[in-house]
Amino acid sequence: MKWNDQKRAEAIIERLEHLPQACGFFLRQGYFLVSYSRVAETVPVPILLYERLCRFETRTGALWQNLQKLLAKHFNNEILIKDKDFDTVTITICGDGEVLYERPATLHEEQKLNINFRKLQTPVNL
């Protein structure tokens, strides 16, 4: 398959939306942080590529669509091709550090792209 950012996002959401653990994580409205990190065996600490504060405001129907758009946009804007080459990079998606989904590299695994969603305390309104 010839990958582009839209297809990458679609591939992830297609798997994610059917995972009960993912539904449990994403269906709670509130603030969360999405981050992309490069994990390589040769480097002891993951390298943070990008992170963004988000807020779920929608109901379930639109959630996955919105999340897909978000992933595609972040892939497009922030992540270098070497970190998002789905043929050579294993993709891991985590919710609060727990692995929700892993998509192994189809060619040879050189490194991982870790997409982590972390729930944050909702800010107090003043």
Place this chain on the structure above:
Amino acid sequence: MHHMTPQQQQTWNDARRAAFITLKVRAKAAAQKFFSQGQVFDLKIYEKTLGDNIPSVSRSYVIESSSENFWTALEKELTILFNEVPGYAKNFCLIPFQILLNGRTVHNYLPRPTTSRNKVLCISFSRATKPRSL
């Protein structure tokens, strides 16, 4: 409270600390822009020592009310936060303190006499990224 200094006010409590800090911050021109409606910010109260920052309390806020209501709400919130800070760390008569706005010191107070110049109580307001809504 307007003309009060920490030394003149010997009977500090959390509400008075909160009122004092709110007054000082509100008087700064930079605060008008920083504390505008819709902004998200983090408030931290911590002790700064020579080698370390010891976090005490930290919370995130989103400004949803109009200006006048906001300052009242902030004062109430500071009272709650000060209540969580250990007593020795908020002795305004003896411990120097700083108010920081986005990392920049906007108010610096060094009590005389002071117990230590190596320890400073910091009240820090820092702007957080606006969340992307999904």
